[in-house]
């Protein structure tokens with residue numbers, strides 16, 4: 415690593431565009447116990463793309479209903495405020511994450527598809543263990559690898575050196591940190607801070623490869639870590655980052671997941687990914 419690289423990585427995070435205002439407004443509304451469906455509807459209707467997307471998701475097979483959902487307020491009742499927040503994030507993050515990442519050997523679509531699969535896995539794990547904030551886990555899954563979008567270009571130049579460390583036994587993110595001075599987990603955490611996201615999302619991003627190091631929001635971190643591992647097992651987005659992947663035994667134990675539980679989750683995730691296919695990659 416050299417200081418020029420470190421400086422330019424930090425600058426790149428600082429130069430990232432803020433998230434569009436609509437996301438902040440939706441976060442505020444979903445966190446305000448006094449907010450009404452009308453408040454939510456008002457914000458969403460200003461954004462045509464988001465409106466269309468929410469209606470499409472509400473009418474998808476995942477929320478099987480006989481009647482047709484044609485308004486945002488019907489959709490909000492059906493899928494809930496928090497799920498709408500998840501869709502808003504997905505709609506916005508698509509622009510940041512549906513990119514080619516040469517440094518990670520990922521083509522356009524790969525990161526985005528992997529992120530959505532991880533989000534779905536995180537939601538399915540949360541359901542299974544009756545975790546209180548399933549939709550937050552979904553959002554954390556969407557965001558967990560956002561740091562890769564920043565590090566990819568630096569990784570490309572140093573790939574040989576990183577690969578050598580991985581072959582010698584380092585995990586991929588350890589090798590990133592040794593060679594570049596930062597891993598995609600730390601950089602992702604900085605992006606989340608720059609975007610003023612709540613701490614549980616920052617922590618989930620920051621510790622998703624090393625959940626045992628987290629001292630706060632531990633269940634959320636564990637969920638995203640195991641969801642990421644499941645995404646690898648499902649075989650989606652198996653980029654360079656999948657090499658030497660270490661699953662935390664402690665995280666599995668805390669989530670109460672054994673081999674059978676994981677197998678079960680894998681098949682559920684595959685089913686859900688297939689049924690949500692029309693909005694995956696959208």
Ligand SMILES: [Fe+2]
Pocket residue numbers: 558559598622623655
């Ligand atoms: Fe990662």
